[in-house]
């Protein structure tokens with residue numbers, strides 16, 4: 001049987017939520033990943049040192065049986081340098097959300113006034129704290145990410161020493177912007193390497209494929225595939241696995257978010273094998289992130305094998321991406 005081994009897989013964009021949901025989903029990521037960058041968009045969002053520490057403890061308590069490093073983040077506000085110094089050791093990045101643009105982002109940034117943000121972003125550069133960004137404007141839904149490129153360019157040129165990560169990119173526009181600035185990086189999800197808008201609303205409406213940013217056009221998918229499959233050194237895997245209870249997805253006013261964490265590595269194997277690029281998957285799911293963030297996860301070896309695997313219908317009360325569908329790769333063993 002064909003197998004493929006991945007060392008220390010990392011998920012550099014993950015929503016673990018809190019409470020019972022955290023207890024249900026964290027073990028699924030901890031099983032197959034060495035670590036993950038944990039997003040701070042709880043209700044209310046994570047904005048203090050005490051909240052970061054307490055949330056990290058709750059995550060570790062939820063995964064008693066596996067080694068798993070939660071790389072913590074703060075929700076962006078205009079923090080002062082003294083505060084940032086006091087949290088720098090506890091976090092890997094700060095996540096900026098435009099206000100109201102996605103799940104639990106109401107307290108985000110409402111105007112990109114560079115002068116207002118300058119003290120915080122300069123302090124982050126000096127303290128070497130990367131800025132992760134949900135890059136969408138409030139424009140027409142298919143144009144939101146492309147319209148945000150001018151804000152990325154302004155941020156990247158105004159703060160050339162600040163590492164800026166364009167989270168969950170979905171467009172050719174973002175791929176084209178990546179190499180314009182040395183300090184721009186990106187994460188890509190597995191669902192955005194598979195879906196276009198057709199998979200969301202092209203036939204019957206598929207709430208479990210609905211997320212922000214929405215999947216775009218075939219040429220965007222091709223651009224994302226081109227940088228992911230070559231494991232472009234400024235691109236890393238971030239699942240953006242975003243669990244919502246079934247009734248919040250299968251309802252009027254469907255919540256945005258695709259739940260992919262437990263099947264992400266299997267799907268990535270399938271995609272990279274399909275394009276004959278399995279050799280690049282290690283860099284995409286771990287090595288690039290280690291280089292970009294300067295992290296060194298503890299040893300974990302995940303052996304995948306090529307055999308049919310039917311994705312469960314539910315994980316607790318969450319419906320995963322591709323529920324009940326058969327895929328070609330499965331996890332065989334983990335050490």
Ligand SMILES: NC(=O)N[C@@H](CC(=O)O)C(=O)O
Pocket residue numbers: 015041102103104134210211212213240242243256257258
């Ligand atoms: N991606 C999503 O559609 N949803 C995420 C938030 C986010 O990453 O934008 C969530 O927290 O549910």
Ligand SMILES: [Zn+2]
Pocket residue numbers: 102134167168212213
């Ligand atoms: Zn987002």
Ligand SMILES: [Zn+2]
Pocket residue numbers: 013014015039240242
């Ligand atoms: Zn997200």
